[in-house]
Amino acid sequence: NAGVTQTPKFRVLKTGQSMTLLCAQDMNHEYMYWYRQDPGMGLRLIHYSVGEGTTAKGEVPDGYNVSRLKKQNFLLGLESAAPSQTSVYFCASRAIGQDSNQPQHFGDGTRLSIL
């Protein structure tokens, strides 16, 4: 099983450029999430989605946009990249289930550097 797949794995951008990070999951999960990980700060939620066609803001949404046109995909966009967005980005997905403490499943991350 592939689980959660993120593309690309690495990317270097110049300030002001735009790009889209793709997350795909094959577990038929309803919920999907985008996080950024910075040293000493754990993971911070950027945006999330509780179902196809829905998105919601997380803790640090500024400078990012997302779309969930298909249940299995969750796209994270940077319209005008800034050096402060240099980070490692993780996508995760989660089943609804009857149990509210269903765990999130994570991809391997995208390492993004903004010069």
Add this chain to the structure above:
Amino acid sequence: AQSVTQLGSHVSVSEGALVLLRCNYSSSVPPYLFWYVQYPNQGLQLLLKYTSAATLVKGINGFEAEFKKSETSFHLTKPSAHMSDAAEYFCAVSDRAGGYNKLIFGAGTRLAVHP
């Protein structure tokens, strides 16, 4: 608001020694708690989760955690450290205010294991 505090950003132990990683949470109601592990250049993997069925939770790779309501703690332990346990560990709590759809992560504890 709920929060998670991991005491000690770096912990170093000798191979074969006890591993103790500390996590304290703030919540006015019984929380859903998780421990995740992150190996270098990988995503997060679930170690264990607190389900309220038992206060002592056993996870993968010989790890376990004990939920102590009176101390608002969910510390992670392993009786005997292996070199392969070297990684970063994250404690997380489900965000009750968000309908348990989101996780709030601690800042992480990096575990080093020395021969």
